[in-house]
Amino acid sequence: MTYDDFMSEPKRRDKAATRTALLDAARRRFTEHGFDGTGVRDIAADAGIDATLIFRYFGSKQALFEEAVHVAVPEGIGRRARAEPAALAEAMLREVVFAERAEPGGEHPLLVMLRSAGRPEVRARLREQVCGDYLADFAERLGGDDAELRAELVGALLIGIGVMRSVIDSPELSRVSFEQTRELVAAMVTALEG
Amino acid sequence: MTYDDFMSEPKRRDKAATRTALLDAARRRFTEHGFDGTGVRDIAADAGIDATLIFRYFGSKQALFEEAVHVAVPEGIGRRARAEPAALAEAMLREVVFAERAEPGGEHPLLVMLRSAGRPEVRARLREQVCGDYLADFAERLGGDDAELRAELVGALLIGIGVMRSVIDSPELSRVSFEQTRELVAAMVTALEG
DNA sequence: TAGCTTTGTCATCGATCGATGACTTACTTG
DNA sequence: CAAGTAAGTCATCGATCGATGACAAAGCTA
Numbered sequence: 115m116t117y118d119d120f121m122s123e124p125k126r127r128d129k130a131a132t133r134t135a136l137l138d139a140a141r142r143r144f145t146e147h148g149f150d151g152t153g154v155r156d157i158a159a160d161a162g163i164d165a166t167l168i169f170r171y172f173g174s175k176q177a178l179f180e181e182a183v184h185v186a187v188p189e190g191i192g193r194r195a196r197a198e199p200a201a202l203a204e205a206m207l208r209e210v211v212f213a214e215r216a217e218p219g220g221e222h223p224l225l226v227m228l229r230s231a232g233r234p235e236v237r238a239r240l241r242e243q244v245c246g247d248y249l250a251d252f253a254e255r256l257g258g259d260d261a262e263l264r265a266e267l268v269g270a271l272l273i274g275i276g277v278m279r280s281v282i283d284s285p286e287l288s289r290v291s292f293e294q295t296r297e298l299v300a301a302m303v304t305a306l307e308g
Numbered sequence: 309m310t311y312d313d314f315m316s317e318p319k320r321r322d323k324a325a326t327r328t329a330l331l332d333a334a335r336r337r338f339t340e341h342g343f344d345g346t347g348v349r350d351i352a353a354d355a356g357i358d359a360t361l362i363f364r365y366f367g368s369k370q371a372l373f374e375e376a377v378h379v380a381v382p383e384g385i386g387r388r389a390r391a392e393p394a395a396l397a398e399a400m401l402r403e404v405v406f407a408e409r410a411e412p413g414g415e416h417p418l419l420v421m422l423r424s425a426g427r428p429e430v431r432a433r434l435r436e437q438v439c440g441d442y443l444a445d446f447a448e449r450l451g452g453d454d455a456e457l458r459a460e461l462v463g464a465l466l467i468g469i470g471v472m473r474s475v476i477d478s479p480e481l482s483r484v485s486f487e488q489t490r491e492l493v494a495a496m497v498t499a500l501e502g
Numbered sequence: 503t504a505g506c507t508t509t510g511t512c513a514t515c516g517a518t519c520g521a522t523g524a525c526t527t528a529c530t531t532g
Numbered sequence: 533c534a535a536g537t538a539a540g541t542c543a544t545c546g547a548t549c550g551a552t553g554a555c556a557a558a559g560c561t562a
Binding site for chain 4: 322
């Protein structure tokens with residue numbers, strides 16, 4: 115079969131494949147241009163799929179966004195984490211900031227949401243996930259008087275690193291290795307433990 | 309003169325006042341809803357001014373945005389700063405993150421821009437201002453091998469605190485005093501100096 | 503193969519967007 | 533007061549937005 119034959123053949127119909135193709139394209143678009151900067155027609159065109167199917171399979175652009183940026187907090191990081199503070203921070207740094215994600219888009223949903231922080235619902239979800247899921251038990255592992263505050267400061271550091279890398283694209287932090295970053299972050303976190 | 313008389317009187321015509329009224333309203337809207345989430349009609353309505361004047365006085369919505377988030381880096385913070393690293397970080401923390409800005413909107417332009425980080429031009433400006441203007445000489449003050457990297461880490465921490473307060477509205481960092489934050493930040497910055 | 507369900511396509515709607523140009527009114531200047 | 537300019541108003545354009553419903557075609561089942 116020639117290439118032209120292949121291209122002119124009617125496409126195979128596959129609901130699941132269409133859905134994930136839309137999700138992948140959506141993640142890429144939302145990552146680069148944010149929610150408001152992305153149109154349903156852009157997503158559909160990237161995926162080579164009719165835009166109408168977005169509404170049939172996801173209901174609305176908003177619902178597609180939520181499913182695209184949905185993330186399950188990994189075991190060992192969120193609530194009921196058992197590691198020491200410095201090790202916990204390292205795990206979060208690796209998972210959120212330095213994630214080499216297999217899925218297209220390549221960035222952690224938390225950072226994708228930051229690109230759409232103009233929308234109140236997105237900010238609300240960010241707060242839930244960051245303060246609730248990720249930093250929940252971090253304060254307990256830290257201990258001391260103002261543990262919650264110091265936990266949030268670690269969160270701020272990690273988010274800031276993510277912003278420097280993914281939004282600002284700073285010359286150093288964006289290019290340096292995980293190892294090198296890890297050591298410096300560990301020093302800063304340890305300074306909060308005492 | 310009664311209230312109704314006052315209200316029915318034709319408005320005084322004042323180009324400068326109209327311009328600043330539009331700028332103030334724009335800052336508020338852009339702060340809360342980002343660039344894409346804000347329409348020129350919203351801004352004009354808030355200011356009680358016809359939307360057409362935005363284009364006469366600023367040329368385009370984009371130009372209005374740029375003027376609204378424009379900021380002059382204060383002496384003693386950016387290039388040619390003379391203070392020690394910890395003191396420099398404190399100055400930036402006060403100026404960028406804890407700024408009680410007189411102008412409406414109440415937030416530093418860098419944080420406003422973060423709400424519109426979906427737009428590439430905004431990201432480019434962010435990089436210029438953060439890495440260029442603000443962190444430029446910070447590395448020199450730090451000294452040592454990977455000074456640039458450690459300077460960017462301080463920038464990441466400050467930006468992260470700003471995000472936690474202004475975007476995520478985290479329970480602790482958003483409500484705690486400048487003094488309390490300052491001490492913990494100083495500890496983290498000092499950990500990078502060694 | 504006949505009939506039904508699922509999947510994909512097409513035309514289009516109403517709202518909203520940024521932006522333009524013509525027009526009216528107020529203020530200044532001679 | 534008359535004329536000219538500056539400031540504000542109004543109608544509207546073309547593009548794009550999210551979303552809907554009718555329709556065509558593919559694939560499964562009997």
